[in-house]
Amino acid sequence: MRRTSCAPSQKRRSSAASDSGRTVGRSVWQPKGTTLKELSMAETRSSSTVWLLGKTEKEIICGALPTKGHTLQKMVYHHLQEHHTVRESAKLSVQAVCAYWEKARIPVQRVDSCERKLLKLYDTYKLVKKNRTKTFENYRVKEQMFKDDLQSLFDISPNDALEKMTNEEDKAFLIMQREDPSSSRVGSVDNTLAVKENIKRIRLENEDERKKKHTTETLTAMQTVPSTSAVVVDESEIVSSDSGDNEFELQSPSSAKQVKKAPIKVITPAIVATLMAETRSSSTVWLLGKTEKEIICGALPTKGHTLQKMVYHHLQEHHTVRESAKLSVQAVCAYWEKARIPVQRVDSCERKLLKLYDAYKLVKKNRTKTFENYRVKEQMFKDDLQSLFDISPNDALEKMTNEEDKAFLIMQREDPSSSRVGSVNNTLAVKENIKRIRLENEDERKKKHTTETLTAMQTVPSTSAVVVDESEIESSDSGDNEFKLQSPSSAKQVKKAPIKVSMSLSKEERIQLILLVGNRSHREVAEEFNRLHPDRAPITHSCVDKLAAKFRETGSIEDKPRSGPLRTSTDDHTATASLAHFMKSPKKVSSAVVC
Template identity: 30%
Template sequence: MLANATRSRTELYLIGSSVSELRGSKLPSLRMALGFFLHLHLELNETIRHSSAAAVTELAKFWRKARIPMRDHQNCQTKLEQAFEEWRLLKKNKARKSSTQQAREAAFVSRLEDLFDIAHADALNTMSIQEDKDFLLAQREKGRRGSMVSVDETLACKEKRVSEREQQTLKRRQQTENIQQIEASTAELTTSGSEISAAEDVDSEGAVGGSRTQKRKGGRKAVVTPELAAALDRTKVSDRKAVFVIAETAKSLGMTIDQLALNRDSVRRLRAKHRIHSSASIRAKFQSDVPFVVHWDGKLIPDLIGKEKVDCLPVLVSGKEVLQLLTVAKLPSGTGEAQASAVFGAIEDWGIPGNI
């Protein structure tokens, strides 16, 4: 009686028992794949996603041994999870005795010993060995005819030599590309150096033919204008990315980058400088000698320096021929007290509390 009760707790509906290890000389069947998945999910309490990933990793060992190309790992997981969902729905309705339920159970059971096929869609065309193709076709038949034997040592050595040759070829190609990049950089520096005036060459030593050990100075031409700084701010381009974009744009226009003051620090300083000047210009043009009406409206919008949404409060004033945005305050919360503090702070910052 006790033995029967224990067996009933370990038995899996329609499948039989779980599988804690995949073994055999055939490619795994649907019963083996689901049995191993359910062992991880139900007995070891792993998540569905983790269980499917671990199960596909074990299944892949058999397919690699058979030298048959597989689908993408993600697609294999999806197929296994779909099979699990089908089994779960059948189990959920197992108390029903309708003809539909019985037909679905019978169809599911009839597929349990079939191959859990995760071969690549173009596997038969990409495989070069006919014996491997025949094995895959036989495994797709009912009963999964055929089996895998020990590793073909001759073929394994041949594949190892091919892999080593491919790695050596890739290494040589990378070395060639590195040499070409160095030569291109050297040529660019040489071209830039030839543009230095003869007067500068003479000044380095005071006479022609002297030792020219003076270092070439960097560019001095600033390229970040107020309009460009505003465009970079509006499009949320970082300082580092701005350097790359400006450099490539200058090259496409035929300019020499060495003449430009172009680096991350200079771009950051100029952008900050232009923001300060722009703010000061707006305040200087603001007419603060007329009565104003204050307007504000809180909004949840994406943060300028992140992807999360934050409470922002645009504050505007309007009067005779005047419409001015004072601030877009980032609030710690959307409460009325926080909004009131932000509105009053903006009015005081602009020095117009007596005009409201």
């Protein structure tokens, strides 16, 4: 404790002061064992007056909802007087403020959001306090604005608080507090409303206790009765609940008996496990509602349906995000195939769904923020969930031939709820089945023909050509002149009019192939060439590809020159070349001349 200077007459040593342990000297005295510095620091700490906030108190004392000044005073008290950290002080202050809002029956934001709001206010206060000694006019203006703002309400209610509230008096109170906190006060307790709330609370507590007791007795009965025998409950053991629903209470295992005639309820561990799994599966997700395992819709799935199924696989079945997207795309593609509408590749559909899921996570992350643009984006995303999850290619309408399917796709793109998938068109289904069966038979016949041809070529020695009788050539069912080569056992060497199977193309055949190419595909050219030349081995479209590529590259159908020595075989071309070479150099022995 500090004292001021005393008069000379007062500077006397007294026995009482000596006995009490005080040392009087000059003008300062202090208790025994306490230094002057400690006394000065204690006195400084006890003076809880803070710049611009006034005297800080441990408790918030106000007749209405706390203002920003009240909340900041409490936070500074915890920080300076009780030596808590800034974050701990903010947490304690928010707890005290939330107690006022709960008494007023007004919903509040999450605790972490309230703490961030208070820390932001505290940072602003520190910045204003830092600039209090500066002489610029704008600092004085900001200081006055912050001082006036401390009288406003520290609003921690969500944006949709008025929509959530049902009591009109509470709504009017919140509106008045937002406009002017001093305009209204918290009145006395509404006894009528308090009685109603207590009755409701007691009823809910009794109902929860009854359900817990029923669950405990059921589990006890399951544990005591062997799992191989089911617990059969007689009609007399079913007790209707007080609430009027059809719930029943299971008696103790001693009263449970095995009744052979007219069993009413059978409880087994398998049934209980199924019910528990079903309870876990009923999950409600923000903005999507209840997620289901199957997509239930009368038309093509929307973005909301697809996202619900993906979230179900991810949260309920614990698949990865990519696996969930794959399973969801498979289910969606089944709907599009039933509607006979072409779809994109599976990986493209998965990328589109993953992009939609990322957008959902971003909107969900920002749902607690109070800025208006986040609410606008949230509403836009919510409206977009009602639109079609379009996985058709850009040229889907050009590929489709049925006019009804085209009109259905256009209507679904505009509004998925405007049209529904009708019953099966039996006439069209019969036509599609006939076409499918015909194509399958044709493919099977071609595969069989190709297999027999390759088998015949592999089994016959290369020195002797496979000779096929003219009677063995059969016309195909499609009307073209394709033939079926018989097995090697039926192939025989005929001396009269043999038909040789040659694998190489002659010069005339190559020219004919180049002329047939035109604007047609190479597969069609190969089929046309095989039809025009039934007396030779059929060619494939790869042969046409190579010949056309060589003609485009070199401008010729001849083979490219090969490396190595010159050819020694004698035909019309090589004989003429050898003779010309000999006439040019008769004295040289050319390696091209054949003796």
